Amino acid sequence: MNLLLVIIVFIGIALLDLPDMIKNKRWRDLAIYSVIFLLVFVLGTLMAFDVKVPSPIKAIQAFYQNVLHLSFKAS
Amino acid sequence: MKKQAVKTGGRVLRALSVSFSQKCRKGARRAGVFLLCILLILCLCSCWSQRELNTLAIVLGTTLDVGDQPDTLTLTAQVVKASELGSGTTTKGNSSGGKAYVNVSYTDNSVLAAVRELTRMQNRRLYFAHNEVLIFSGELAKKDIAEGLDVFMRDYETRMNVNLLISKGKASEILDENVELEKIPAIHISRLMGNQKSNSETVVVTLRDFAIATLSGSSAPVAPMVELYESDGKKYAKLEGTAVFKKGKMIGELNKEQTRGILWVTNKAQSGEKTVDTPWGQVTLEVLHSSSDLKPVKGEDGTIRMKLTIDVEGAIQGNETTENMSIPENVAMLKGKMKNDVRSDVEGALVQARTLSADVFGFGEAIHREYPEEWEKMKGNWDQEFPKIGMDVQINAELSSEGGLVKPVTPGGAQ
């Protein structure tokens, strides 16, 4: 169900974005776009399958607290 | 003219051809917008969290009692029956003339568990957003009031301006009182609380006030008490006295006069009536306005005393004597009597507070605000310090009016 939604949304995004680039023959843009598109799509698929994606913010929090020792005390 | 027409025609044609070439893109965009609209229609009406009126059980009053098992409590919720409510004075209609409310009750380990459990017995979900009163039984208050407080403060549906009361006896019975002017006991109690300005004998406390006093650490939270009395075999609720809390537990009570004392000190007294005895009989004075100001003052020896200034403005409301009370000497005497009356209220409350060692007046907070450094030293053993704090009371009384009569109605007074 979630996967279906993700696929529909991404097809929608592609339909909205692609025609302009193809019509103007911006192939370089298209290549970059496809890479990003695929990356986000993979991310979406992972989320749809309930895979736990590690949060970069949490990694940063650990980095600031444990390596740099920069953090306030929680009240 | 013709040229112009041709020109515009051409322009229209050109625009058409352009639009034709863009038709494909426009179509896609239109489809996108259409999908978007569908999505918005689905979501903006928030069907997901919809709560229709006819699926809700609107709770107007809640009580908490000690349960029969150890560590349980009984939740009773008063749910309004809308069909009975709308019938007005006519008894025909659809209304069967029954009660306009239903009390549902369940005993469980926690408040929320009881609420969830009630969904197995009721087809409507309890909806607490319109809850007007929250009544704890005295028995529960003496054990622990914290759990009920936490739930009713934390939940997003409940509000912090519900009236908090403590019942003498079982709290659920309060919601079963016979109501005559209102249709729902919870509404009766809630309006009753709104009406207490005129006698200044009840503390009106919302959940917020109670929580603030609880958080302060030095103040002793207070809450009004409600009890049932019987008349002609029917039970009615009335407000009587004040419950005093310390460390999350109810530790004592104040009577009517002591409650009035608290209100004088905390600047919550507004109006009220005083009957004073004169050598000729009783005279009734009405308090029209009053205000008070509580301030800690540091003496030369470094001790802190509280200084209380009360301004009272009153009027002669009733004269049972044959004496003319409007002459200056009598006015002065009445003023003095009024002062003494107020003073005895305040001192009575102070004595009781010292006995309980409960800072019902907020002395601690006042000292904290005025003398933060001294407070740091005192707050460690505030329980021992509080009874030692002295209070100077200064009362300014004014009698501003004599009502509609210059002289009393006395037999033969016309001569």
Place this chain on the structure above:
Amino acid sequence: MKLEKGSISPKELMFSVFCFMQGTVLRSGFIISVTRQDSWAMAITGFLLTLPILAVYTGLLRRFPGKNLIEIDDIVFGPVFGKILSAFYLFFFVSLAALNTRDLGNFVAGYMMPETPIAAVTLIFLVGCAYTLRKGIENLMHLSVLFSIIAMGALAVNSILLLKDVQPEFLRPFFQLKFSEFVQGTVSVAAVPMGEILAFTMITPMLGKDKKVGKPLLLGLALSATSMALVIIRDIITLGPLVAIVSLPSFESMRYVSLAGILTRMESIYAVVLVILFLFKVSILLYAFVLGLTQMLSGKSSPRINPDPAGQSYEAEQRRGRRSAPPLVLISVAFVFFYSLFVFESVMENMNWGATTAPFFSLTFEFLLPAVSLLVVCLRKIDKAQEVRA
């Protein structure tokens, strides 16, 4: 050409800053739990601490008029190192966008529609942001005055209705702060709502080259600081010591409004205002991200095929990028949507992040990196002449 360049006015920029800030002001109460009844003073000291940060931004922007942060990076550090630095900024923008989206989702799902999954809320919200970006961010900026009036009006109405319930003595005793608490409060306020003004360095080129950027930003910040102080004072005198333990002080104090039994349940006004302001904020953050990403990926080394015959110039391309939204909008919004879903698992983690690490994380991007850039500019003496050649 010159006329088109200045598509927003300084006044609109000022109110945009206010709207941008106000959402966070209303939403968060994390410093109040630390500095309690003195929190309102933190709005002022935080503002003062933001001034040097703002000075760094204006210093950079004045040296490169008409350029945004990402372009300045390219000029200052060269194409390779500049791109790395830009990537850091972009990560910051997209993280902020995701965090704020999550924040709004938490609010709506937590207080307004408890049964709705948070994804549904953020999705609709981000669709709104995507629509804004595709229509052009300047339209949103034109509306900033209106939004500010709505936000201030709601604030004023709610405060007036609360007047009978407030107890001003809750503000006393004044300044009972330990030094560490004072530092924590000031740095938090400066870094988290106020320093986020960094996103506006991506937008200031819309003002046009001849306009001063410092003044509207400063005035906007001052306005936000004032309103922040007022909001905090109102919350404190309404809620007293409760203010330190409720999760949303502004929301709770508005919920307390009850006038004559009729004027109650004001929190819906708050919710509407909050959603508008968050839409504003996330749109601007997203715009900063998308614009930066587009500029980074298109680059000058291999210019985009451009239908504009004269248009190999940087300026024209830039204008195009602003006029017609880059095609990365939708995919970026989709990314932010997923990012906001996995950024935190719970509100508690979010609160903990905001209270402990967020100020340092933000300051790294808001102060450290721009300050280094400015330092390099001063040392290498990259001046306008070089910039024109570049």
